[in-house]
Amino acid sequence: MKKRIAILPGDGIGPEVCEAATTVLNEIGTMFQHQFEFVYGDLGGIAIDKTGNPLPKETLTICKNSDAVLLGAVGGPKWDTLPGEQRPEKGLLGLRKELGLFANLRPVTIYDALADSSPLKDEVIQGVDLVIVRELTGGLYFGEPRERRGEGKEELAVDTLVYSRKEIERIVRKGFEFAEIRGGTLTSVDKANVLESSRLWREVVDEVAKEYPNISYSHMLVDNAAMQLVRNPRQFDVIVTENMFGDILSDEASMITGSLGMLPSASLSEDGPGLFEPIHGSAPDIAGKGIANPLATLSSVAMMLTYAFSMTEEADVLSAAINDVLEAGHRTADLTSDERAVLSTTEMTNQVIQALTKKAVNS
């Protein structure tokens, strides 16, 4: 089967982890006789440098004409002093909006082999299997007005947190759907004790819940949720929450697995191409050193195979290969303090390829 994939490497470690992804996709293509065609586009800082625009029209066209989009990461110190509207991150936000990617799935999967990599105790992380369903095209990252006013000590900065009932409904419904598929429970996270938008959010959750009488659900305030994720993450199954809370809680949750370099994501729309990216950023502190962990991106590829192409067998084989590599003790620098055991991005990717090849031989 032929599939066209838009590849947006972006900035920092983005190109390094995207190279790992295309190498692995090619291997899977060979194994399962699929043709993956890669079409490259610029997004973020690199696009600013080339065109002055973090989301060039051409990139958007490439994405809209593809079956799926793979993104590395955007941003970095070089562009940090640009005005908000011209920053690399604005390119990513614009892409999410343009593609209607309202539902961001961030699964938190524990690998037994990584128990020692997590700063949390083994008994806390054992059995954790949760997914954060994050609203991705509304809330504080998009609300208007967003501006600076006045001067000197009177200067003001304004961001706006706005959600419509419709926006809340569709993401909450996604949360319930996932809870249903997983046979699990739903925790809706908000700040309803303070924020008007969260009070509307809560109302909508209670209404949508009536459509899912078999799903047990609860509300939790976000400050408590941040604490509970560390105290007892096993209590969560599906967490549904607004844009910024989901952004912050998912970075926190990544440490249950051992590293920010482990967590993948899928961003889905009603009907167009999905976007698949690691949850981490461009990691300027390690960019160019060839030591980034590629596994978050490779797991994002597994999510692409599942959600964009319905290639569940291929996705399962890739996820199993990642597990095998970790079971065999292979680690990038973020996963171990043992410097002698550290693999580069390319070495880790090659280990995954070898594990895939072994599976092909044994099947």
Ligand SMILES: NC(=O)C1=CN([C@@H]2O[C@H](COP(=O)(O)OP(=O)(O)OC[C@H]3O[C@@H](n4cnc5c(N)ncnc54)[C@H](O)[C@@H]3O)[C@@H](O)[C@H]2O)C=CC1
């Ligand atoms: N989706 C995206 O493109 C995102 C972009 N960013 C941007 O990335 C830039 C850097 O942001 P930070 O706050 O430093 O967050 P970051 O996620 O880039 O890095 C945080 C820490 O995690 C480490 N890390 C991240 N990914 C890793 C990997 N794959 N392997 C090993 N270590 C890894 C980094 O080295 C760093 O110490 C900023 O410009 C930010 O706006 C941040 C988050 C998401």
Ligand SMILES: CC(C)CC(=O)C(=O)O
């Ligand atoms: C616009 C992005 C930089 C926001 C973010 O951190 C994320 O989506 O994980």
Ligand SMILES: [Mg+2]
């Ligand atoms: Mg983030």
